[in-house]
Amino acid sequence: MGTSDQIRESCFYQEWMNLQEEELTELNRAISLNANGGASDAELTRLIEKIMDHFQDYVQRRNLMARADVSPYFAPTWCTSLERSVLWIGGCRPSSFVRLIYALCGAEIESHLSEFLRGVRIGHLGELSGRQIYMVDELQSKTIREERKLCTRLAGLQENVLDHPLASIAVTTMGRSCQVSDNLEDALDKHGRAMAEILGEADQLRLNTLREVIGILTPRQAVEFLAAGKKLRLCMQDWGKKRDLDHGRNSGN
Numbered sequence: 225m226g227t228s229d230q231i232r233e234s235c236f237y238q239e240w241m242n243l244q245e246e247e248l249t250e251l252n253r254a255i256s257l258n259a260n261g262g263a264s265d266a267e268l269t270r271l272i273e274k275i276m277d278h279f280q281d282y283v284q285r286r287n288l289m290a291r292a293d294v295s296p297y298f299a300p301t302w303c304t305s306l307e308r309s310v311l312w313i314g315g316c317r318p319s320s321f322v323r324l325i326y327a328l329c330g331a332e333i334e335s336h337l338s339e340f341l342r343g344v345r346i347g348h349l350g351e352l353s354g355r356q357i358y359m360v361d362e363l364q365s366k367t368i369r370e371e372r373k374l375c376t377r378l379a380g381l382q383e384n385v386l387d388h389p390l391a392s393i394a395v396t397t398m399g400r401s402c403q404v405s406d407n408l409e410d411a412l413d414k415h416g417r418a419m420a421e422i423l424g425e426a427d428q429l430r431l432n433t434l435r436e437v438i439g440i441l442t443p444r445q446a447v448e449f450l451a452a453g454k455k456l457r458l459c460m461q462d463w464g465k466k467r468d469l470d471h472g473r474n475s476g477n
Contacts, residue, residue, distance in 0.1 A: 438450075
């Protein structure tokens with residue numbers, strides 16, 4: 225991959241992370257205003273829709289870039305080692321959105337235990353209704369099934385990379401000669417297109433799962449959920465940079 229591609233992809237990622245910081249600030253401001261009666265559900269909904277539009281645009285732009293050269297998206301050099309270690313097909317596991325809801329619910333109940341015991345309802349994530357919990361559980365099961373399908377397809381592609389004509393290089397050449405023939409180039413291109421297709425489907429599953437999560441939650445709960453997710457994502461980057469520095473590695477950014 226040319227240096228210009230590396231720079232473009234790294235800049236694209238950094239722009240996305242900068243946007244996460246901006247959106248986190250907006251979400252925290254909206255939460256504060258809503259708690260004081262200054263932000264209506266309609267205003268929260270508009271903010272949520274804007275953030276989801278940004279995510280959809282990110283997915284579309286990233287997939288266009290990945291079609292040209294998909295390999296870097298499975299081991300992105302622009303991420304820290306910690307970030308790369310938790311990637312699932314170029315991003316977070318879609319089911320992690322559901323896991324985050326459960327984690328936040330537990331944290332909310334614990335931090336507002338006295339209000340919870342008094343029956344006071346203030347609209348936090350710790351106050352999911354029975355219907356909401358059922359829908360979240362159903363979404364988790366469905367999402368995990370879709371993840372497994374993609375994992376199976378990805379495993380097949382990773383195994384097939386050693387098929388003819390790639391494996392023939394080990395048989396027909398001496399030493400470390402790795403000349404790329406037309407047949408080999410075609411095989412690698414075909415493999416890249418298949419990998420890009422899986423990446424695109426994984427991104428779409430992430431987007432669809434997040435949309436369904438947002439649809440289950442109230443506007444106040446959705447804003448809290450998005451804020452927590454973005455804070456966690458930004459913290460992962462910061463933690464990764466620190467650990468890379470501690471271990472003498474060059475950070476991804």
